[in-house]
Amino acid sequence: LSDSVAETTVAELLAISKNLYADSAALRAGDWKFKRTHPGRDLQGKTVGILGYGRIGQLVAKKLAGFDVKVLVVDPFAKPAAGIEIVDRERLFKEADYITLHLPALPETTHSVGKAEFDLMKDSAFLINLARGAILIEADLVDALVNGKIAGAALDVFENEPLPADSPLLQAPNVLLTPHMASNTVETLTRMAVDAAGGIVAVHHGEKPQWAVNKLA
Secondary structure, eight states: OHHHHHHHHHHHHHHHHHTHHHHHHHHHTTOTTHHHHSOOOOOTTOEEEEEOOSHHHHHHHHHHGGGOOEEEEEOTTOOOOTTOEEOOHHHHHHHOSEEEEOOOOOTTTTTOBSHHHHHHSOTTOEEEEOSOGGGBOHHHHHHHHHTTSSSEEEESOOSSSSOOTTOGGGTOSSEEEOOSOTTOSHHHHHHHHHHHHHHHHHHHTTOOOTTOSSOOO
16 A cells, blocks of 8 residues: 555645645636635745655655655654655654654554644645544644644545544635545555455465464464
């Protein structure tokens, strides 16, 4: 799944930066002049913060390499590498123009991004979350969006899924919402089916499957 999720992360980052969804919606509504008061932003020269530098976070950094951006990374297990700078959490939230989350949902990460983090961010910064909805305090994000504390957000995951029809996120400005579809591609679904079948065959032959959920006796 990693490559597909990383690709979608970059796609959503670009979409909110260039204001693609809002421009398209305005065009469909007959408002050709919307673009004049809602210009997009270039990615070149900006700073991207990656919170969580596992397989997906690393692939996001790799895919962003051609965009001429500065990449800041926060992860206790990250190792120095070309094209990234490992920093502390406060600096990432203060300096990044785009912050993308790639953390697992663990007790220590649940609700770990909220008001304190949004208060650190630039009012021109964007937040992208394609990891787990529980990482964010959604009410604090809505407040940050409504009150202009940050410029916008892109969310593919939510604490409650499907996203409830009365969720304040649906009314919040400058937020791109997608239905947990970051890895929903023809290629990824094919790989998942083949890998699952391969795991069944391995167990049938008394071998350990590559992605075992539990330990075999």
